[in-house]
Amino acid sequence: MKQKPATLRDVAQAAGVSLITASRALSNPDIVSAKARERVRQAVEATGYIPNMLAGGLKSKRSLTVAGVFPALAVTEFLPIMQALSSDLAREGYQLLLGETGYDPAREAAVLDTMIGRQPDGIVVVGLVQTQRARDRLRRSGLPVVELWELSDRPVDMSVGFSHLKVGSTLGGYFLSKGWKHVGAVTGADPRARLRTEGFRTTYGGDVPIAVVQPPSNLERGRRALAELLEKSPKLQAVCCTSDMLANGVLTEARARGLRVPQDLAVCGFGNTDFSAYTVPSITTVHVDGSGMGRLAAQLIMDRCRGKVQAQSIIDVGFRLIERESTGGQSAADAPLGPEYR
Structure with missing residues (x-):
């Protein structure tokens, strides 16, 4: 027979x-006296009582929770955001509630409806909220909202991120500086990856063959994408990938085909994920400060909960290009951070 959960009356008794x-x-x-507090503490331990945080929240108007809505929880680039956001909120006595949208606007709207209904003390969304209905719902809720990983001049509330178009444009300029004539791109189908690819193609110019993969990115999809590009462009010299995971797949497929990187094929990624410095060869990539964005989001939510007005509601964290061995740069141990862009 299932045991009933302990109540406050059980603790008192x-x-x-x-x-x-x-x-x-x-x-x-x-x-309450120290003696009474200790007796209650021991009783809580003995009975296994768990306080009803919702009931307490109704009195204090605080739920001590913040909702984090991610396109995919397993995406390597998002993990530093999740970890920093969770740890910084925990130091303030808050817990992070996670939701996953699968890059689907309708599913995102449903997740946000659920989160709003639970009345957290704030909501952090990775990416810009995709539907106008969801944006309107968030504004009407009155909750602090931070959109991360992307910038908007008209955020729902607050925005912390960087320009994906500028990332792509910077990579396009880098490829031009290398003198590569036959280049291709591997991109995820999500809006931010497409923005990076658009920036790359616009700056590089000319006809750039593209292989599109469904998110989330993985090694298999990177391998298949290189095979597709080589069919379109047998003289391919360099590939720009919208994630380090895709770049790693391209590296793997290149090795399987006997192609030397970077002598026969140069490869560039995005995200500066934890493995990119340690692949063989190490991956040239774009560094974005995911941990810093997570910390900023936690700070903005906590400040708003304390009634503090932010000096800035839109924060551009910028990015850095890191040149490594996969495009002819230095080894990971020696490669310096490139110039910073905002």
Whole structure:
């Protein structure tokens, strides 16, 4: 038979105190004697009592939770955001509730509806909210909202990120500086990856063959994408990938075909994920400060909860190009960070 969860009345009975004393010992311990607090603490441990945070939140108007809505939880580039956001919120006594949208606008809207209904103290969305209905719902909720990983001059509330078009444009200029005549691109089908590819093609100019893969990126899709590009452009000299995971797949397929990197084929990624410096060869990539964005988002939400008005509601964190062995640069141990762009 399933055991019923312990109640506050069970705690009071086990501690030998009144119900009101047990309640005060948990919600406002400074007004209860040290002896009574200790008896209640021991009773909580003995009974396995878990306080009803929702009930407490209704009184304090705080749920002590923040919702984090991610396109995909397993995407390597998003992990530093998740970790920094979670740890910084935990230091403030808050917990991070995670939702996953699968890059689907309709699913994102449904996840946001659910999160709003749970009344968190703030919502962090990785990427710009995709539908006008969801944006309107968030504004009407009155909750602090931070859109991460992308910039907008008209955010729902606050925006912390960088320009994906500028990332692509910077990579296009880098490829031009290398003198490569036959280049291609491997891109995810999501809006931000397409923006990076658009920036790359516009700056590089000419006819750039493209292989499009469905998100989230993985090594297999990177391998298949290089095979597709080589069919379109047998003289391919360099490939620009919209993620390090895709770049790693391209490296793997190149090796399987006996192509030397970078002598026969140069490869560039995006995200500066934790493995990119340690592949053989190491991957030239674009560094974005995911941890810093996570910390900024936590700070903005906490400041708003304290009633503090932010000096900035739109923060451009910029990015850096890191040249490594996959495009003829230095080894990971020696390669310096390139120039910073904002």
